[in-house]
Structures are given as structure tokens and as C-alpha cells.
Amino acid sequence: MDKISIGGVEIERTAALAPMASVADRAYRLMCREYGAAYLVSEMISAKGLCYGDKKTAKMCAVDERERPYALQLFGEDAPSVARAAYMLNRFEPDIIDINMGCPVPKVVGNGSGSALMKTPATAELIVREAVKNANCPVTVKIRAGWDEDSINAPEFAKRMEQAGASAVAVHGRTRRQMYSGKADWGVIAAVKQAVSIPVIGNGDVDSAQACEKMYRETGCDLVMVGRGSYGRPWIFEEIREYLQNGSLPPEKSVEEKMQIMLRHTRMLIDEKGEGQGMREMRHNVIWYVKGMHGAAALRRECSELTEYSQLERMAREMIERNTEN
Numbered sequence: 001m002d003k004i005s006i007g008g009v010e011i012e013r014t015a016a017l018a019p020m021a022s023v024a025d026r027a028y029r030l031m032c033r034e035y036g037a038a039y040l041v042s043e044m045i046s047a048k049g050l051c052y053g054d055k056k057t058a059k060m061c062a063v064d065e066r067e068r069p070y071a072l073q074l075f076g077e078d079a080p081s082v083a084r085a086a087y088m089l090n091r092f093e094p095d096i097i098d099i100n101m102g103c104p105v106p107k108v109v110g111n112g113s114g115s116a117l118m119k120t121p122a123t124a125e126l127i128v129r130e131a132v133k134n135a136n137c138p139v140t141v142k143i144r145a146g147w148d149e150d151s152i153n154a155p156e157f158a159k160r161m162e163q164a165g166a167s168a169v170a171v172h173g174r175t176r177r178q179m180y181s182g183k184a185d186w187g188v189i190a191a192v193k194q195a196v197s198i199p200v201i202g203n204g205d206v207d208s209a210q211a212c213e214k215m216y217r218e219t220g221c222d223l224v225m226v227g228r229g230s231y232g233r234p235w236i237f238e239e240i241r242e243y244l245q246n247g248s249l250p251p252e253k254s255v256e257e258k259m260q261i262m263l264r265h266t267r268m269l270i271d272e273k274g275e276g277q278g279m280r281e282m283r284h285n286v287i288w289y290v291k292g293m294h295g296a297a298a299l300r301r302e303c304s305e306l307t308e309y310s311q312l313e314r315m316a317r318e319m320i321e322r323n324t325e326n
């Protein structure tokens with residue numbers, strides 16, 4: 001497989017898993033890695049939270065060797081706190097530190113961080129410059145197309161990030177105003193690729209191996225990043241790998257295989273967080289894993305009661321039976 005280099009960190013040119021707060025936790029990331037995700041990014045970590053010594057924030061920084069190549073992602077609105085947080089991340093030895101300039105959530109944007117930084121490029125530039133000075137690893141930036149349709153500035157903005165020392169830029173082809181609705185504009189990703197010399201990671205609406213190949217072809221991006229397309233199907237990365245390599249797809253997973261993968265994912269989550277919290281957090285994943293199966297609607301209703309692993313084992317058995325009878 002071809003590889004790309006982000007500031008000397010080699011990454012297979014297949015597909016990366018996008019950072020997703022409250023979704024792509026360690027168990028989720030490791031499942032995607034098992035199926036071939038080339039690069040993983042943490043959930044966003046508050047620079048201020050880290051600086052103030054918040055324990056929950058610090059826990060998010062641990063790096064599991066199996067996750068490499070792996071980025072820790074910071075969000076923050078000012079250069080001093082992001083620089084300090086980048087320095088503090090050094091002891092966790094991430095391969096890359098990514099800075100979030102794409103989050104559209106009001107709580108984040110309201111403080112001037114996330115995608116709000118696309119409206120204040122001078123501040124964004126300073127943040128990157130200071131983070132680069134303080135980090136022992138490459139620093140990258142994740143952006144959107146722009147703030148709204150009247151202020152699409154991703155190409156110029158990415159150029160400034162490059163000048164500030166960023167080693168790569170990931171572009172989600174939506175504006176902040178779009179949040180997650182409408183369609184990602186892959187033309188903006190292509191325009192960013194034209195504007196900079198650092199690697200460009202394309203992101204937005206890749207939900208199949210074919211879509212991944214299309215994004216590479218249409219945008220010229222160096223790496224594709226998949227977020228929601230991996231919901232309930234970490235094996236999308238295996239499909240992408242095979243498709244890019246051979247132009248064919250691996251055989252479709254059977255319901256039984258899918259349920260086994262779901263149970264393995266659950267055990268990993270329980271190992272991380274204990275049965276109570278693990279099962280609570282697994283609920284949304286269960287709904288994604290059974291999507292499209294007979295009996296999915298009934299199981300969705302039962303999911304809110306899910307507190308023990310043995311319940312899920314029983315549900316999985318029932319799903320297999322239901323979906324394999326004639």
C-alpha cells in the first residue's frame with residue numbers, strides 16, 4: 001500500500017478514522033484499527049481543561065500503543081492555553097497533535113474555539129505557531145470549508161496554517177452553518193489541495209469503499225477520513241483497503257459475524273469503563289450494528305434497558321436466529 005508522511009509520521013494511504021467526541025472512544029478506535037483504519041484521532045480534548053488539571057480531561061490523553069499512528073486532538077481559543085496543553089501532551093508521546101478548528105457546537109464556538117477560529121485566522125495562526133514550538137511531534141489542523149456559504153475560506157486559511165508550521169490539514173467540506181446537514185463540498189477539498197504543499201486529508205460523507213475511491217480521484221487528497229460511515233461497521237476500513245488494492249469488495253459480513261463483532265466491541269468497552277458505564281455507552285453502537293436487520297426496531301426499544309453484557313448476548317442470539325430463518 002502507498003504511504004503518506006505527515007511530518008515524518010508514515011500513514012498508509014487507505015482511510016483514517018475521524019475524531020468523534022462521545023463516539024470514537026478507545027474501544028471504538030481499536031475496533032476500527034482491527035479492520036485496518038490507517039490513522040486514528042482522539043476525541044477532542046479541552047486545552048483549558050488540561051491546563052487546569054481536570055482529571056477527566058487528563059484521562060483522555062493516554063495513548064495505547066495499538067492506536068499508533070495516533071493523534072491527540074486539542075481544542076482551545078487562545079495561543080497560550082493551546083501551547084501549554086501541547087507541551088503537556090508531550091509526555092503522552094502522541095504521534096501527532098491535531099488542533100480542532102472545525103467543531104460547530106455552540107458551546108465550543110461560543111468561546112471562540114472550534115470552527116469559530118476560521119473567522120479569526122490571525123488567532124488561528126498564532127495558535128498553530130505556538131503549538132508547533134511546544135510540541136515534540138508534528139502539529140496538524142482540522143478545518144471546515146468556512147463559517148458559512150458567504151465566507152468559504154478553507155484554501156487561504158489552510159495556506160496560513162501551513163505557513164504557521166502545520167504538517168497537514170484535514171478538511172471537512174461543510175461550513176459551520178451547515179453543521180452536519182446538506183452535502184459536503186468536495187470541491188473545497190480539491191481547492192485546498194491546490195493551495196498548499198502539506199498533505200491534505202479529505203473528509204465528509206465517505207460512507208463506502210466506492211465513495212472513498214471517488215474522493216481520492218475527485219479531490220486529489222492525500223488521505224481520506226471517515227466518520228459516520230463507520231457507525232456500526234468498523235469493517236468499512238477493511239472494505240476500503242481491499243477496494244483500493246484490488247477493485248473488489250470482501251464478502252458481505254453475515255448477521256452472525258456482525259453480532260460477534262458487536263459483542264467483541266462491547267467487551268472492549270467494558271474492559272475500559274466497567275460493565276455499567278460500558279453497557280450504557282454501548283447502546284447507541286448496538287442500534288447502529290443492527291441497522292437494517294429484521295427485528296432492529298424492537299431491539300432499539302429494548303436498548304434503553306441494556307445494563308448487563310448477558311442481556312446483549314441474548315439479544316445478539318435472537319437477532320442471529322431471526323435473521324437466519326427462512
Ligand SMILES: Cc1cc2nc3c(=O)[nH]c(=O)nc-3n(C[C@H](O)[C@H](O)[C@H](O)COP(=O)(O)O)c2cc1C
Pocket residue numbers: 018019020021022023042043044073100101102103142172180203204205206225226227228229
Ligand atoms: C458525533 C460526532 C462527534 C464529532 N466530534 C468531533 C471532534 O471531537 N473533533 C473533530 O474535529 N470533529 C468531530 N466531528 C466531525 C467529524 O470528525 C467529521 O469531520 C464529520 O463527521 C464529517 O465526516 P463524516 O461525513 O465522514 O462523518 C464529530 C462528528 C460527529 C458526528
